[in-house]
Amino acid sequence: MGREGWMARSAAIIGAGMAGLACAAQLAAAGCTVRLFDKGRRAGGRLSSKPVSAGGHDFFFDYGAQYLTARDPDFVAQIADWERAGIVGRWPAAGGDAWVGVPGMAAIVAHMAAAHDVRWSSHIRGARRDRDGWWLRHDEGVEGPFDMIVLALPAEQTVEVAAPIDPGLAELAGAHPSAPCWTVMLGFDAPLAVADVPEVGGPIDFAARNPSKPGHGGGEAWTIHATAEWSRRHLDDARESVAAALYQAFRDRARPLPDPVHTAAHRWRYARSGKAGIGAYARPDIGLAACGDWLIAPRVESAWLSGRQAAQALL
Known part of the structure; x- marks a missing residue:
């Protein structure tokens, strides 16, 4: 559509991680009104960080992705x-091309999210489309209409939302599942x-000393x-047994090792994504798109690129 025929449109993005926020930036730059919905309580997702006080010490953990790299110009x-x-x-300990968020990985998505209307703690349960546009259902009710919706979710969660509205997308997502990851701090x-x-x-x-990061x-x-x-x-073991097993494995490789003053385990059901290799999924005819690292490859950069490509396809 030529610029002279273009009208400001609205978009709802389900998922406010790297892919969803990159998509939001592109859509907003083109004049769209964008609202993001994320079931998390704050920015982070798989780039999560958190401070912990224990044993008279203050600790700071990146407990999702440890760093990112950049290849695309x-x-x-x-x-x-x-x-x-x-x-x-830069974080030279992980390689010459390794970058980390400052003061933690979550700072990157928090910075991106600050520019947008993000509804945290908002779990989207379903979507439907009628003559007025797209409607989203969450625990507080229904929101809409939106001209476009974008599913910026892990493949498994994409299947759940897409199945009733686009079986082809659901099938694609189902063919590229994520691998889980237990993380111990x-x-x-x-x-x-x-x-x-x-x-x-x-x-x-992978193991990393967090204070070594800039x-x-x-x-x-x-x-x-x-x-x-x-x-x-x-996957379904108790957190305590997982923490004990991974601490022992670390101790076996890093003897002598004292007892920790803080131990915690976090289960990532959807950690390392699949690899569809197609960039993004888009149905401009109905105003639907999907993005995420699973549509390219399991890298932070892939999520960013996929989000931009989804926006460009819709526009």
């Missing part, structure tokens, strides 16, 4: 903008004689990610 430019704004910094009362990003193996996929303060806080295979086998 547009995302490289975005990283440069975030660096100038003090939102990200350990706080120690003194620095460990261990590399900031040590070599790991067995049930451990802008991350606090005590000796470690994040331990289990492998997808181990996490799948132990």
Whole structure:
């Protein structure tokens, strides 16, 4: 449609993570009125961070994605903008192209979300379309109409919302499931004689010393990610047993290791995404799109790119 025939439109985005917020930025820049809905209580999602006080120490944990990288020129430019704004910094311990949020990974999505109308703690239960547009149903009632809706969700959650409105999208999402991940957070009362990003193996996929990241303060806080295979086998285990098992695995590789003063486990059911390799899904004819890293590859950059591509397809 030419600009002369364009009218301001409204869009609802389900999911206020990296993909949804990147999509929102593109739509808003084109003059759309955008509202995002997210069942989380605050910005973060799989880029979550949190402070913890325990044993007389203050710890700060990134407990989702530990860092991000940039290859696409547009995302490289975005990283440069975030660096100038003090939102990200380089983390050499994870590689020359590793970037982290400052003061935590959640700072990136919090910065993005600040520019938009985001309804936190809003779990979308379903969507329907009539002659007036799209309507969303959540626990507080129904909102709409919207000219466009975007599903910026993990593949499994996309299936739930898409099945009644676009079986083709539901089938695509169902074919690219996510892998789970158990994460354990350990706080120690003194620095460990261990590399900031040590070599790991067995049930451990990745381990990182959080205070080694730029802008991350606090005590000796470690994040331990289990492998997808181990996490799948132990998906329904008690948090205490998961924490004990991964602490022991870490201790076996980092002896001597003192007892932690803080231990917690978090289960990510949808951690590492699938890899559809198509960029984004869009039905401009009915004002429907889907985006997320699962539509490209399991990287933070992929989520950002997918969100932009979904917006461009709708516009």
